[in-house]
Amino acid sequence: MNIRRNTRKVLLGDNLHGFVGIGGDSPVTVQTMTAGYTHQIDPCVAEIHKLAAAGADLVRVAVPEKKDTEALKEILPQVRVPIVADVHFHFQRALEAIEAGVHKIRLNPGNISDHAQVRDVIQACKARKIPIRIGVNEGSIVERRDKQKRAKELGAFFSDNRHGHLLAIMIAKLEEYLEVFEAEDFHDIVISAKSIDPALVIDAYVEISKRFDYPLHLGVTHAGPKETGTIRSVVPLGHLLCSGIGDTIRLSYANDPVYEVQDGLELLYVLGLRQRVGAELIACPTCGRIQVDLFKLVQEVRKKLAEEIRLPIKVAVMGCVVNGPGECEGADVAIFAGDRRGIIYVQGQKVANVPEEEILERLLLECREFEAKVKRGEAKLGEKRVEVTPPDPIGPLGSGWGRIQRTGLPVVK
Numbered sequence: 001m002n003i004r005r006n007t008r009k010v011l012l013g014d015n016l017h018g019f020v021g022i023g024g025d026s027p028v029t030v031q032t033m034t035a036g037y038t039h040q041i042d043p044c045v046a047e048i049h050k051l052a053a054a055g056a057d058l059v060r061v062a063v064p065e066k067k068d069t070e071a072l073k074e075i076l077p078q079v080r081v082p083i084v085a086d087v088h089f090h091f092q093r094a095l096e097a098i099e100a101g102v103h104k105i106r107l108n109p110g111n112i113s114d115h116a117q118v119r120d121v122i123q124a125c126k127a128r129k130i131p132i133r134i135g136v137n138e139g140s141i142v143e144r145r146d147k148q149k150r151a152k153e154l155g156a157f158f159s160d161n162r163h164g165h166l167l168a169i170m171i172a173k174l175e176e177y178l179e180v181f182e183a184e185d186f187h188d189i190v191i192s193a194k195s196i197d198p199a200l201v202i203d204a205y206v207e208i209s210k211r212f213d214y215p216l217h218l219g220v221t222h223a224g225p226k227e228t229g230t231i232r233s234v235v236p237l238g239h240l241l242c243s244g245i246g247d248t249i250r251l252s253y254a255n256d257p258v259y260e261v262q263d264g265l266e267l268l269y270v271l272g273l274r275q276r277v278g279a280e281l282i283a284c285p286t287c288g289r290i291q292v293d294l295f296k297l298v299q300e301v302r303k304k305l306a307e308e309i310r311l312p313i314k315v316a317v318m319g320c321v322v323n324g325p326g327e328c329e330g331a332d333v334a335i336f337a338g339d340r341r342g343i344i345y346v347q348g349q350k351v352a353n354v355p356e357e358e359i360l361e362r363l364l365l366e367c368r369e370f371e372a373k374v375k376r377g378e379a380k381l382g383e384k385r386v387e388v389t390p391p392d393p394i395g396p397l398g399s400g401w402g403r404i405q406r407t408g409l410p411v412v413k
């Protein structure tokens with residue numbers, strides 16, 4: 001891991017919604033965007049609550065129409081997380097959103113290019129101390145309205161180096177746009193430069209980080225369904241974050257945005273860029289030694305831990321006693337499956353041996369009690385390494401596979 005790049009810092013929020021810093025000495029933040037219509041006030045408020053509860057540090061909403069910016073006046077008093085208005089094409093929407101009290105504006109140089117309009121938005125933000133994200137997207141950066149300009153830019157795409165030309169256009173448009181902000185002495189800026197191409201995302205942010213000291217919002221635009229979008233997003237974002245680049249992140253899935261928040265946070269946790277909230281679950285991938293229906297158990301444990309545990313307890317769910325103890329060293333609470341049984345350890349001490357159908361409840365009980373002990377100061381997280389002498393497995397190893405197949409869970413062959 002490289003040391004995080006030193007950037008300017010922007011601050012957004014207020015007393016009602018809380019304050020969030022981006023860049024400078026602030027931790028890397030996770031953000032997402034509502035999937036529903038902003039003008040449908042109650043569902044929009046409910047979605048913002050859900051995303052904030054999942055851990056989003058700030059939530060963005062689209063404001064394509066006047067009825068959306070009007071809805072903001074009713075939405076903002078009901079939510080408790082800073083709100084960003086996403087503005088495309090109509091600079092008036094930005095002015096209306098600022099008037100409604102949003103905490104940050106996102107502008108796209110690809111579709112609001114009239115400098116007089118941009119200056120109006122800058123002045124309105126300056127008056128209220130609201131930061132602006134300048135969001136350059138590969139998909140909208142090429143001129144759309146002026147056919148001659150578009151033909152010229154597209155011509156460049158099909159010359160030798162498509163990637164290089166796209167990068168050059170993104171940087172050039174960003175520089176040109178930034179000049180308007182800097183001429184107004186406005187520096188509460190966050191920059192993003194997204195693409196669907198992970199390699200272009202890496203190159204764009206590396207290049208931008210060399211040229212500007214503004215904080216960077218990382219993202220891969222339109223990453224696709226979660227199943228494949230995770231890899232497409234996490235590879236370039238992980239690479240950049242490990243290089244010390246990036247101050248706020250958004251994953252973009254064609255799915256419920258709550259997954260964007262969960263995965264974004266997990267990325268920051270595993271890179272050590274944020275203090276984990278809630279339990280950390282490790283689980284074995286299973287193999288021919290498995291003796292219980294581990295896939296089902298892991299999903300149930302994951303769901304319950306997310307609902308109930310707030311401290312970063314390390315919990316291990318292992319399919320057998322042969323390699324499990326070694327594979328979960330350092331776990332605070334661990335279960336190793338025996339022959340349709342679970343042997344449960346708390347910081348290395350065996351506390352229970354229960355039949356398979358009781359594993360979930362007993363494991364959760366031990367997690368709750370351990371968390372309570374930590375809160376009372378009677379135990380410390382990660383204090384004792386697991387030193388388990390595995391008991392002899394009872395019953396033939398591998399006997400859990402038949403059980404998995406009977407439950408109907410998909411078995412990859």
Ligand code: SF4
Pocket residue numbers: 284285286287288289290291318319320321322323324327
């Ligand atoms: S813990 Fe046991 S079942 Fe799980 S992968 Fe390791 S050896 Fe296989």
